Amino acid sequence: MDPNLVQSINLARIVREGGTAEAKGEIHGAIRLDGEQILLEAPALWKVSVTSIGDGELWLSGEIAGKAVLECRRCLEAAPTLVRAHFHHMLRYQPGAEGLEVKEENEEEFVVFGHPDLDLSVFLSEAFAVELPLAALCKQDCQGLCPVCGANRNQTDCGHPLSQEASKLAGLDKFLDEIK
């Protein structure tokens, strides 16, 4: 398997000797999280660095960037949207612990892991998903769908007049664009 496509970092050395470990890679196709998937137009790139701060505690810092294929809120066509996320976590190494577990102590949150080969996929997917915009546009001046016949107004001029509601909304959008 292409080492670029493995979303993990081996922390055996820094758990033993201290210092910093780094890893980077790519996610192809889609980012998966809780059975959902976020489609990607191109591979998402990520990198992380983990620094030992002693006593089995480590500081994870990373970033991920990629183009997610979202749905345009006006015309429902694909709207590739650049998403960039940074994330940080306090980690605690407890040999034998299963999987990853989030714990809290003195109002500080940390993630317990039991295998020095730390799986990064959840950290990467969560950070990416949090930064997804709630509403995407395929382009700034997307004309949306005709409220009468449902035609995509970017592709065809069906001839239907904009309803009052729709023209009011279009006017508001234009106004918002102008004051930006």
Ligand SMILES: [Zn+2]
């Ligand atoms: Zn659109």
Ligand SMILES: [Zn+2]
């Ligand atoms: Zn129409």
